[in-house]
Amino acid sequence: MKIAITSQGQDLDSQVDPRFGRAKFFIVVDTEADGFTVTDNSMNLNAAQGAGIQAGRNVVELGVEAVVTGHVGPKAFATLQAGGVKLYTGAAGTIAEAIEQFKQGKLQQTDAPNVEGHWS
Numbered sequence: 001m002k003i004a005i006t007s008q009g010q011d012l013d014s015q016v017d018p019r020f021g022r023a024k025f026f027i028v029v030d031t032e033a034d035g036f037t038v039t040d041n042s043m044n045l046n047a048a049q050g051a052g053i054q055a056g057r058n059v060v061e062l063g064v065e066a067v068v069t070g071h072v073g074p075k076a077f078a079t080l081q082a083g084g085v086k087l088y089t090g091a092a093g094t095i096a097e098a099i100e101q102f103k104q105g106k107l108q109q110t111d112a113p114n115v116e117g118h119w120s
Helices: 051-061 074-082 095-103
Strands: 002-007 025-030 036-040 066-068 086-089
Touching: 002 095, 025 051, 025 095, 051 074, 066 095, 074 086
Parallel strands: 002 066, 066 086
Antiparallel strands: 002 025, 025 036
16 A cells, blocks of 8 residues: 655654644655655645645645545645545654554544644
C-alpha cells in the first residue's frame, strides 16, 4: 500500500509532523517495497489560509491510498475523503516508527477531522 506520512524532515529518522496541512514534508512509502520519496510541502507551511485543502490536493495527486499524520482539520479531511484517501491519525515518533505502527494495525482509521480549522 502506498502511504504518505507527514514529516518534519526528509528521512525515516525524522519526526512525524503532527499537522497535516502545514507539515514540512510528506514522505511517501510503499509498505510492500523498500524505498521512499519526499515531497516538499513548504508552499503550504506559512499559507494564510487554505493549507489543508491544497496539501490534500497535492497528496491525492501523489496517488497514495492512505495518509498517516497526527491531526487533520475539516477542510483537509473533506479533500482527502473526496480523493478516496484513507486517513490514519494519532501517529507520533519517527517516520520509521509510524510505518511500523501502520503495518501492525496500531493506528486507527479515522472518519472525521480531529482538530478545528486553522489549528497549528
